[in-house]
Amino acid sequence: MAEVESFQLDHTAVLAPYVRLIGAEKGPKGDVITNFDVRFVQPNSNVIGMAALHTIEHSMASLIRDRIDGMIDFSPFGCQTGFHMIMWGEHSPEAIAIVIKNALEEMASDKFGWDNVPGVAEKECGNYRNHSVFGAKEWAKKILSEGISTDPYERKII
Numbered sequence: 156m157a158e159v160e161s162f163q164l165d166h167t168a169v170l171a172p173y174v175r176l177i178g179a180e181k182g183p184k185g186d187v188i189t190n191f192d193v194r195f196v197q198p199n200s201n202v203i204g205m206a207a208l209h210t211i212e213h214s215m216a217s218l219i220r221d222r223i224d225g226m227i228d229f230s231p232f233g234c235q236t237g238f239h240m241i242m243w244g245e246h247s248p249e250a251i252a253i254v255i256k257n258a259l260e261e262m263a264s265d266k267f268g269w270d271n272v273p274g275v276a277e278k279e280c281g282n283y284r285n286h287s288v289f290g291a292k293e294w295a296k297k298i299l300s301e302g303i304s305t306d307p308y309e310r311k312i313i
Contacts, residue, residue: 164307166198171236173304174252179245187245188227193255194237194307195298202235207290209282210272211262212238214291217273218258223250248305252313256303263295 160177169175175192182188195211196203203211208231215229215238225243232238240251261267269275269288277283302312 161192164192169194169198169307170304170310171195171197171307172298172301173307174248174255175307176248177239186243189242189244189246191240191242191246191248191251192237192307193229193240193251195294196236198234198236203294204287204290205235206285206287207294208235210275210286210288210291211294213274213280213286214262214267214272215255215258218261219254222254222257249313252303252305256299256313259295259299259303263292263299267292 171194173192173194175194177190177192179187179189212229212231219226219229219240223242223246225246227241227243228239230239230241240255242251262271267288272286272288272291274280275283275286280286302310305311305313
């Protein structure tokens with residue numbers, strides 16, 4: 156079996172929340188795609204409940220695109236501790252951390268509500284009943300209160 160980078164990561168050594176560059180890959184025509192580990196909670200210590208995680212996923216899909224060009228995907232980890240963020244081009248963890256922080260600040264704000272979450276109708280979502288704006292906002296506040304690091308092993312908060 157092929158080795159998967161994220162399974163080589165020592166999940167007992169990282170200090171969440173953080174943004175970590177997993178890698179950059181160059182396509183046959185020279186296009187670069189970067190993959191980031193956007194870890195919101197400490198692995199094996201906590202998890203984001205599915206309804207909140209689902210709403211964070213939907214919200215960040217738009218909030219990130221409002222702040223930076225080239226996002227391909229923002230997909231939750233099955234372990235419910237964070238997300239893969241796939242981008243066109245090369246970006247630094249610092250640049251991505253700033254985008255993530257700004258998006259979470261908007262999500263945590265009093266102005267953010269159901270009207271700000273895209274794709275939550277039955278026609279738009281495969282599990283439209285499983286969302287929690289309250290949970291997403293509470294997690295955004297918690298993550299922001301802990302600070303987002305640009306290093307997975309040492310707290311370098313932006």
